[in-house]
Amino acid sequence: MPAAPKLHVREAGAGRAVLLIHGFPVDSSMWTPQLAALAARYRVLAPDLRGFGESPLPARPATIDDFADDLLPVLDRRGIERAAVVGLSMGGYVALSLAERHAGRLSALVLCDTRATADSEAGKKGRTAMADRALREGAAPIADDMVKGLLSRATLESNRGLAGELWAWIAGASPHAIATALGAMRARPDRRGVLARIAVPTLVIVGGDDTVTTPAENEAIAAAIPGARLERIEGAGHVPNLERPEEFNRVLLAFLDGIV
Numbered sequence: 001m002p003a004a005p006k007l008h009v010r011e012a013g014a015g016r017a018v019l020l021i022h023g024f025p026v027d028s029s030m031w032t033p034q035l036a037a038l039a040a041r042y043r044v045l046a047p048d049l050r051g052f053g054e055s056p057l058p059a060r061p062a063t064i065d066d067f068a069d070d071l072l073p074v075l076d077r078r079g080i081e082r083a084a085v086v087g088l089s090m091g092g093y094v095a096l097s098l099a100e101r102h103a104g105r106l107s108a109l110v111l112c113d114t115r116a117t118a119d120s121e122a123g124k125k126g127r128t129a130m131a132d133r134a135l136r137e138g139a140a141p142i143a144d145d146m147v148k149g150l151l152s153r154a155t156l157e158s159n160r161g162l163a164g165e166l167w168a169w170i171a172g173a174s175p176h177a178i179a180t181a182l183g184a185m186r187a188r189p190d191r192r193g194v195l196a197r198i199a200v201p202t203l204v205i206v207g208g209d210d211t212v213t214t215p216a217e218n219e220a221i222a223a224a225i226p227g228a229r230l231e232r233i234e235g236a237g238h239v240p241n242l243e244r245p246e247e248f249n250r251v252l253l254a255f256l257d258g259i260v
């Protein structure tokens with residue numbers, strides 16, 4: 001098995017470990033409001049997944065399981081046996097891979113704005129077209145296409161600054177990392193069968209106006225995981241941690257604080 005790339009990790013705080021896994025195609029910067037809020041009580045780790053932010057991209061195709069396996073040395077190097085794993089969207093796909101294949105490394109699970117199904121055939125075609133476009137034209141057109149869909153109408157009207165920030169993050173991403181992640185997402189398996197076997201405390205969070213991974217999809221995930229709670233952040237789209245950070249942090253901290 002090829003060696004895992006050494007990921008860049010943003011870290012803050014001390015206490016029980018919380019691992020924050022970012023979405024596509026951004027990096028650990030998207031967790032800035034959570035690093036600040038959680039660090040008072042937790043040891044927070046926010047890695048850049050392979051190819052994003054400051055992490056290297058191995059020159060080979062990758063699967064979502066590879067993205068997940070990259071995180072094990074992040075925990076091992078720090079002597080962390082178990083972490084509360086929080087994944088948003090693509091980060092949720094990675095978190096579900098960990099939950100299925102490395103269940104013993106999780107103390108809790110938080111799935112945000114994600115899905116457990118595989119891509120449809122049309123979705124797979126869209127991934128291929130987007131990857132080709134990123135490699136041909138760079139990341140800026142990907143940012144042009146994506147930003148509006150990530151944010152709720154309320155956020156777009158009230159927080160133009162966030163739209164600009166998201167655009168810059170996506171436009172700054174490596175086209176090769178974008179293409180690699182798209183290939184990994186396109187090939188990911190249906191993990192609905194994993195949900196009933198998840199045995200750690202689980203919270204599902206979804207923006208009430210998320211059109212990328214809808215409230216209905218996230219409600220179905222919560223309903224399939226024994227004892228899971230669902231929190232809906234009204235007025236937010238696909239990135240409630242950035243659109244409504246205070247409310248997102250409140251529900252996340254209440255959940256983490258409640259785990260004995």
Ligand code: MLT
Nearest residue numbers: 023024088089090091212
């Ligand atoms: C993400 O936010 O990580 C992506 O929208 C996930 C996806 O494209 O399936």
